[in-house]
Amino acid sequence: MDERQRLFAQVNDLHHTYLRGTPLETVALRGVSMQIRTGEAVGIIGRTGAGKSTLIQHFNGLLRPRQPGRVIIEGQDMSDPTLDVRALRQRVGLVFQRPEQQLFERLVGDDIAFGLKQLGLPADERRARVRWAMELVGLDFDRFRNRFTFSLSGGEMRRVALAGVLALRPRVLILDEATSGIDPRGRRELLTHIAEWRQQSEVTLIIVSTNMDEIAELVERIYVLDDGRVVLCGTPRQLFADPVVLRQYGLKVPQVSALVHRLSELGVTMPRVPITIAEAADDVWTILNS
Amino acid sequence: MERVIIRAQDVYYSYEPGAAQPAWALNGIDLEVYAGEYLAIVGHNGSGKSTLARHFNALLTPSRGEVWVNGLNTRDARHRLAIRSTVGMVFQVPDNQIVATLVEEDVAFGPANLGVPADELKRRVDWALQVVGMQKFRRQAPHLLSAGQKQRVAIAGAIALQPQVLVLDESTSMLDPAGQEEVLDAVRRLNQAGTTIIAITHFMHEAVKADRVLVLENGRIAMQGSPRQVFSQRDRLRELQLDAPPMADLAARLHARQPSFPPDLLTVEEMALEISRRVGRRREAGG
Numbered sequence: 001m002d003e004r005q006r007l008f009a010q011v012n013d014l015h016h017t018y019l020r021g022t023p024l025e026t027v028a029l030r031g032v033s034m035q036i037r038t039g040e041a042v043g044i045i046g047r048t049g050a051g052k053s054t055l056i057q058h059f060n061g062l063l064r065p066r067q068p069g070r071v072i073i074e075g076q077d078m079s080d081p082t083l084d085v086r087a088l089r090q091r092v093g094l095v096f097q098r099p100e101q102q103l104f105e106r107l108v109g110d111d112i113a114f115g116l117k118q119l120g121l122p123a124d125e126r127r128a129r130v131r132w133a134m135e136l137v138g139l140d141f142d143r144f145r146n147r148f149t150f151s152l153s154g155g156e157m158r159r160v161a162l163a164g165v166l167a168l169r170p171r172v173l174i175l176d177e178a179t180s181g182i183d184p185r186g187r188r189e190l191l192t193h194i195a196e197w198r199q200q201s202e203v204t205l206i207i208v209s210t211n212m213d214e215i216a217e218l219v220e221r222i223y224v225l226d227d228g229r230v231v232l233c234g235t236p237r238q239l240f241a242d243p244v245v246l247r248q249y250g251l252k253v254p255q256v257s258a259l260v261h262r263l264s265e266l267g268v269t270m271p272r273v274p275i276t277i278a279e280a281a282d283d284v285w286t287i288l289n290s
Numbered sequence: 291m292e293r294v295i296i297r298a299q300d301v302y303y304s305y306e307p308g309a310a311q312p313a314w315a316l317n318g319i320d321l322e323v324y325a326g327e328y329l330a331i332v333g334h335n336g337s338g339k340s341t342l343a344r345h346f347n348a349l350l351t352p353s354r355g356e357v358w359v360n361g362l363n364t365r366d367a368r369h370r371l372a373i374r375s376t377v378g379m380v381f382q383v384p385d386n387q388i389v390a391t392l393v394e395e396d397v398a399f400g401p402a403n404l405g406v407p408a409d410e411l412k413r414r415v416d417w418a419l420q421v422v423g424m425q426k427f428r429r430q431a432p433h434l435l436s437a438g439q440k441q442r443v444a445i446a447g448a449i450a451l452q453p454q455v456l457v458l459d460e461s462t463s464m465l466d467p468a469g470q471e472e473v474l475d476a477v478r479r480l481n482q483a484g485t486t487i488i489a490i491t492h493f494m495h496e497a498v499k500a501d502r503v504l505v506l507e508n509g510r511i512a513m514q515g516s517p518r519q520v521f522s523q524r525d526r527l528r529e530l531q532l533d534a535p536p537m538a539d540l541a542a543r544l545h546a547r548q549p550s551f552p553p554d555l556l557t558v559e560e561m562a563l564e565i566s567r568r569v570g571r572r573r574e575a576g577g
Contacts, residue, residue, distance in 0.1 A: 098383070098464075185533050277540050288568055
């Protein structure tokens with residue numbers, strides 16, 4: 001297969017400036033380059049204002065690249081003015097921060113089914129997809145479908161908004177801090193469900209977050225953005241090996257990784273940098289009994 | 291004995307009280323909050339945390355039961371102003387709480403509307419901005435600040451009214467790790483200066499720093515105690531759809547494999563010291 005087709009996104013030297021030429025001009029991206037393969041799970045991490053949201057809005061044509069920057073999505077040059085972005089947006093689902101602001105129907109079920117209706121799907125197919133999407137986000141179909149959207153808690157509203165995008169079964173799912181405000185346990189369950197679905201159906205998953213903990217177990221690679229640039233790239237384990245560098249970019253390693261660094265200061269060497277609590281428990285058990 | 295500043299007695303609340311079978315967001319809450327304490331309230335989404343928080347300054351009043359603030363019943367409309375001057379609130383999204391075009395004007399908004407005289411107003415704004423570490427930004431436009439900075443301005447606006455109690459309703463959940471630290475530092479300084487803190491949060495690492503932790507489930511208090519008492523009960527927390535803080539979880543797993551390992555460690559520092567002490571002892575015994 002052609003190498004370009006197997007890439008979801010290829011970004012070269014991308015710059016972006018808001019309010020260009022005004023006194024409020026703000027530079028958001030200062031030459032970002034990256035590649036995301038089709039079917040890959042990638043984290044884009046960085047503190048508030050690092051340029052994460054600006055970057056991913058180039059992935060479905062909400063923003064277009066300017067010279068000399070280039071963004072190729074699924075083999076299509078995004079600076080091409082004749083590009084059919086509507087077709088692209090049906091394949092690339094983007095869930096924004098505070099997705100609860102995207103709710104507008106009175107009933108939960110209707111809100112999730114809205115996009116499916118626009119696609120003209122028959123009623124039984126719509127119902128099946130709504131049920132599937134609600135299960136994926138952890139909302140019981142029978143209990144929630146006839147609830148009023150305004151009566152939901154903040155976390156429940158976010159799940160409904162997410163279900164509305166998932167019901168469309170996008171080939172690429174981009175979550176832009178879409179899960180902040182959902183409690184940590186629910187958030188992890190939700191992301192784990194999405195990751196399972198991704199593996200089964202070879203969906204490309206891009207998670208934008210300020211929080212290393214929540215994505216460490218879910219993504220294969222992480223790009224760290226700071227001040228509009230890619231400053232680090234690697235597997236979670238590679239990145240967590242250096243908490244000092246991450247702190248410099250306003251980020252924190254998971255506590256189990258921090259433990260390994262504190263232990264090494266105390267003269268105790270652990271076999272690896274753990275990502276999960278289970279890994280840390282195994283490692284500590286080993287050194288206490290070796 | 292410690293002074294009770296907020297008392298909730300058998301509080302029920304429903305968002306649709308007229309329904310034949312109302313869903314109770316609060317389901318019989320009995321609670322005393324003590325002056326000067328740092329109370330963390332945790333629970334999964336929909337457990338009733340925010341609903342309870344809104345009862346503390348009469349934004350909501352109970353469907354059944356009573357809430358008193360400094361002995362004033364929140365149901366009595368004549369007490370509203372006194373209650374809201376006593377209990378300040380900061381919410382989740384800072385943008386929704388900022389009203390003015392300059393940081394210092396935003397902080398002054400509350401007390402100015404209460405008719406605080408100019409000299410006193412200036413003193414209060416200075417003090418509030420200093421507590422949250424935002425003096426440098428006083429002439430800036432709030433929308434140009436980072437989310438953590440905006441949230442600190444929102445806190446400054448709340449404390450400029452000099453409340454005895456500050457309620458933070460998931461005030462750090464939309465912030466990045468550095469922003470969370472900024473806000474928590476400001477809150478800790480306030481608590482040390484005597485302000486009672488009620489922090490609604492779903493970040494366990496935040497709740498670890500409180501004097502007392504309350505766990506809500508289905509509008510009821512399911513657990514309460516010191517962070518160490520509550521967070522060492524990993525299995526009970528799991529039933530309540532919560533995770534213990536990472537180090538408490540790790541301690542519980544190690545304790546299960548080796549009963550002599552303490553089950554109630556909470557922080558990275560405690561865990562690192564315990565492991566290094568044990569490794570040291572083995573080395574001595576071995577060599």
